[in-house]
Amino acid sequence: MTIREAALFYGLSTSTIHNWLSTMPNIDKLLEQNNAGFKRYTGIHKATFYEILEAMQQHETQKTKPGRPSVLSLEAQILLALTYWREYRTLYHISMDFGIHESSASRVIRKVEYVLINSGKFELPKKLPSRVDDDINWSVVIVDATETFIERPKKTKETTIAARRNNTP
Secondary structure, eight states: OOHHHHHHHHTOOHHHHHHHHHHSOOHHHHHHSOHHHHHHHHSSOHHHHHHHHHHHHHHHHHOSSOOSOOSSOHHHHHHHHHHHHHHOOOHHHHHHHHTSOHHHHHHHHHHHHHHHHHHSSOOOOSSOOOTTOSSSOOOOOOOOOOOOOOOOOOOOTTTSOOOOOSSOO
C-alpha cells in the first residue's frame, strides 16, 4: 500500500501518514539483521518471530467479523508486544514510538497475548525443574516491574494544617 492509498483509506493527509511511518521502528531493517542482532533487539530468535507471525496470520484468516483494520502490520504488532515485554517501558512511550494511541497499544498487546495463548505453540513450563539437578544455574533474579497504582492518603481536616491568617498582609 502506498502512502497515498493509506491516506485515502484511513482518511488522513499524506503528510500525517509520512510522519507516522518515519516514527515507527523500521521492521524491514530489523528483519534483515543476523540472528544475534535480532535476538539482541527483540529477545527471541527469528524462527520464533516467524512462528508468532504464522500464528497471527492464522488467527487473522479465521476471523468471521474482521472489523476495522489495524494501522499496524502484523509484524509491527508483534514487535510492539515484544518491546513491551522486553523493555518494560510504559504504554505511553511505546505508543509514541509506533504512532498510535496508548489504548490501541494496550489492545494490540492483549491481542498478541490472546493469539499466542490460544495457538498452543507457546507455553511457559508449568513447574520449575526440581532442585536436584546440578546442571541448572539457580542464580537467577526475577524482578516484578509491573506498573502499580500508588495509594495516596486522603486529605482531611485532621491531617491538613491550617495556616494562620493573622500575619498575612
